[in-house]
Amino acid sequence: MRIYNTLTRRKEDFIPLEEGKVKMYACGITVSGEAHVGHGYQALIYDVMRKYLEKCGYNVTYARNYTDVDDKIIARSKETGIPADIYAAEMIKKIDAVMAEFEVDDPTLWLKATENIDNIISFITRLIESGHAYAAPNGDVYFSVASFKRYGCLSNRSVEDMLDGVRVENDENKREPADFALWKAAKEGEICWDSPWGKGRPGWHIECSVMNYKAFGEQIDIHGGGRDLIFPHHENEIAQTESLTGKQFAKFWTHNGLIKVNGQKMSKSLGNSLLLEDLLKKYTNEAIKFALLSNNYRNDINITDDLFPEAEKHLTEFYTVIKAVEEKFGRAARVTPKSIISSTPIWTRTSTPRLPFRSCTDCLSRFPQSLQRATEAVPKTFGR
Numbered sequence: 001m002r003i004y005n006t007l008t009r010r011k012e013d014f015i016p017l018e019e020g021k022v023k024m025y026a027c028g029i030t031v032s033g034e035a036h037v038g039h040g041y042q043a044l045i046y047d048v049m050r051k052y053l054e055k056c057g058y059n060v061t062y063a064r065n066y067t068d069v070d071d072k073i074i075a076r077s078k079e080t081g082i083p084a085d086i087y088a089a090e091m092i093k094k095i096d097a098v099m100a101e102f103e104v105d106d107p108t109l110w111l112k113a114t115e116n117i118d119n120i121i122s123f124i125t126r127l128i129e130s131g132h133a134y135a136a137p138n139g140d141v142y143f144s145v146a147s148f149k150r151y152g153c154l155s156n157r158s159v160e161d162m163l164d165g166v167r168v169e170n171d172e173n174k175r176e177p178a179d180f181a182l183w184k185a186a187k188e189g190e191i192c193w194d195s196p197w198g199k200g201r202p203g204w205h206i207e208c209s210v211m212n213y214k215a216f217g218e219q220i221d222i223h224g225g226g227r228d229l230i231f232p233h234h235e236n237e238i239a240q241t242e243s244l245t246g247k248q249f250a251k252f253w254t255h256n257g258l259i260k261v262n263g264q265k266m267s268k269s270l271g272n273s274l275l276l277e278d279l280l281k282k283y284t285n286e287a288i289k290f291a292l293l294s295n296n297y298r299n300d301i302n303i304t305d306d307l308f309p310e311a312e313k314h315l316t317e318f319y320t321v322i323k324a325v326e327e328k329f330g331r332a333a334r335v336t337p338k339s340i341i342s343s344t345p346i347w348t349r350t351s352t353p354r355l356p357f358r359s360c361t362d363c364l365s366r367f368p369q370s371l372q373r374a375t376e377a378v379p380k381t382f383g384r
């Protein structure tokens with residue numbers, strides 16, 4: 001099997017760290033608001049990847065996280081008057097419910113930032129002791145980017161280039177502009193925990209390093225997330241973890257494309273966010289998944305007004321064809337789009353199992369075309 005690796009920018013043979021086993025982590029949702037279609041898409045991609053690996057015979061441990069403390073959650077808590085921890089817990093419940101309706105399965109492990117504060121504090125302490133991080137006088141703790149020579153290895157850019165493209169807060173607590181926060185001192189009234197550096201809360205990037213370390217140890221096979229996370233989030237995860245362990249963190253870095261709506265980036269500020277809950281009121285989960293998977297997972301998806309109605313039309317055609325096949329050959333021939341999309345073991349239902357795809361990326365990119373070919377070919381074959 002070959003998987004595209006962002007780290008090396010090519011497809012590589014997949015050889016797991018431990019024979020027969022896969023350790024896989026995908027960055028989850030920051031629960032500052034309800035799940036939009038981009039969240040659903042990412043969860044779907046890694047659910048399919050996990051299931052495909054399982055079909056290939058691997059024993060997969062798949063972990064996802066919830067970022068349940070963060071600037072945006074604190075801002076929402078202030079706006080609504082709901083304490084930040086209660087706000088986050090309620091949002092997680094809502095997101096879980098909509099994902100269940102979308103029929104994306106739970107990972108093997110669910111991890112939450114707020115359940116790992118002690119682990120985060122001890123991880124940061126070790127980074128300070130080894131000279132990779134420093135506590136600022138105000139109680140913040142920063143990672144020293146200059147201390148990690150491979151910084152930029154994932155996004156393939158120099159520190160100067162990276163700083164060029166992002167807004168860098170002019171913060172006198174940092175030694176260098178590129179340094180990033182591992183721990184943030186609490187402001188008045190904010191949710192916080194005690195630490196050796198005073199009351200505060202973890203930065204975003206450190207959570208994923210720590211939760212990976214806790215769940216899997218020093219190394220994992222596959223780390224996934226949206227392409228927008230390559231820099232700075234994943235670059236920073238690599239710096240934190242590899243500074244601590246001295247080993248390569250993830251063997252494969254995989255990144256899914258992003259969602260656009262009518263050609264525009266989807267964002268709250270543009271007011272074009274499509275909530276998964278609203279889409280599920282209009283379309284079946286199968287049609288939404290079919291549309292979202294009708295593209296290579298590394299490409300962006302442009303959601304136009306026609307995308308989901310078209311998908312529903314194709315599925316109806318597909319079921320019509322399946323019905324015709326069943327009438328001719330009986331139910332043994334039954335293969336549904338749902339069985340493919342949710343990756344139930346369609347090939348184990350036949351007496352001669354045959355994997356239709358050569359690799360994960362092929363799996364994600366080719367099956368919609370296969371379905372389409374099937375819908376076109378079968379009527380010809382069976383004289384409809």
Ligand SMILES: [Zn+2]
Pocket residue numbers: 026027028208233
């Ligand atoms: Zn992450």
